[in-house]
Amino acid sequence: MTFSALRVYESESGFLQKIEQIPMTDLPDHDVLIKVEFSSLNYKDALSATGNKGITRSFPHTPGIDAAGTVVESRDKNFTNGQKVLVTGYDLGMNTHGGFGEYIRVPGNWIVTIPANVTSEFVMKLGTAGFTAALSLHRLEHNGISPEKGKILVTGATGGVGSLAVALLKKTGYTVVAATRKQNAHKFLYELGADEIISTEEIVSFSDRPLNKALWQGAIDTVGGSVLTGAICSCSMFGAVAACGLTQSAFFKSSVYPFILRGNALLGINSAETPMGLRKTIWQKLSAEWAPALPQTFSQSCGLEETIHKIHDILEGKIVGRILVNPLL
Ligand SMILES: NC(=O)c1ccc[n+]([C@@H]2O[C@H](COP(=O)([O-])OP(=O)(O)OC[C@H]3O[C@@H](n4cnc5c(N)ncnc54)[C@H](OP(=O)(O)O)[C@@H]3O)[C@@H](O)[C@H]2O)c1
Structure with a gap:
């Protein structure tokens, strides 16, 4: 056969x-x-x-x-x-x-x-991208991030992980700043749940500073490189950034100031090797209270x-x- x-x-x-x-x-x-x-x-x-x-x-x-x-x-x-x-x-x-x-x-x-209440089509609309966005949110919240503490940045926002992070953060009550290079995708991002849109170039422009003014409490970064640098140096006190991707670059520079002056945390995301217990918890949430409106x-x-x-x-x-x-x- x-x-x-x-x-x-x-x-x-x-x-x-x-x-x-x-x-x-x-x-x-x-x-x-x-x-x-x-x-x-x-x-x-x-x-x-x-x-x-x-x-x-x-x-x-x-x-x-x-x-x-x-x-x-x-x-x-x-x-x-x-x-x-x-x-x-x-x-x-x-x-x-x-x-x-x-x-x-x-x-x-x-x-x-x-999970019984969702279909194979629904779970694959999310797939690794949605699972990674949810894992990022899970880790951010375990590091003190919460909706009332301020905005969350999502980079590479029109991509798979990025767009599902925007929808998931909206669903869970966050104010979402979506970063994109695509001028023609703003309507898509607002429909998905973005509250504000910032250009990727603007975030890159922050990356030559050890610290920028605080613009968000945290970020889900799918891009790496100078975008990750700009996301980190613009976090407020005790903020956190979940680093999941490398579409711009696998390498980034940062001073230690965001970490020692603002107490920020950089959280690594590895969806592929997530232990089965946490995997099941995340999929249960994605099929219920975290199910994004798409x-x-x-x-x-x-x-x-x-x-x-x-x-x-x-x-x-x-x-x-x-x-x-x-x-x-
Ligand atoms: N750590 C993990 O467990 C995990 C899991 C899944 C994915 N990932 C990684 O996360 C990243 C995103 O994956 P994906 O499947 O969501 O990919 P994707 O659908 O291609 O989305 C990536 C987005 O990044 C932005 N981008 C692409 N090239 C760029 C560049 N040169 N400079 C700045 N922005 C750029 C684009 O968004 P805009 O056009 O809107 O700017 C693009 O839509 C990949 O690096 C992937 O390997 C990691």
């Missing part, structure tokens, strides 16, 4: 993506076989699909760090056929066959049962063929919102 998947091949002229039929026997020998209903496109998938060896070491490979669907076979007694489940992170789509195909086979300890225009559904084009768009920072990948389209 074979199934459709988006495969990445390494060739002398670079990395090629194509849709092909692959045998079920090519899946790894893990305990649970899942029929994928939806996946989603994340920045990391695009890096994997274009040959970033820090993410995927060997090719051919099927990317897709997210998947949601139905259990169709299980050697793990915790799962039964017909159960609706999701997988995000761990090694899925990195060096393990990922969600850009009709089936995945994974260890039982990577799997979260989809406008119709928030996500686009794409089949595997169209996903190939979107891979290149996301690397160029062109996507607004989320791409929902449906392997059956």
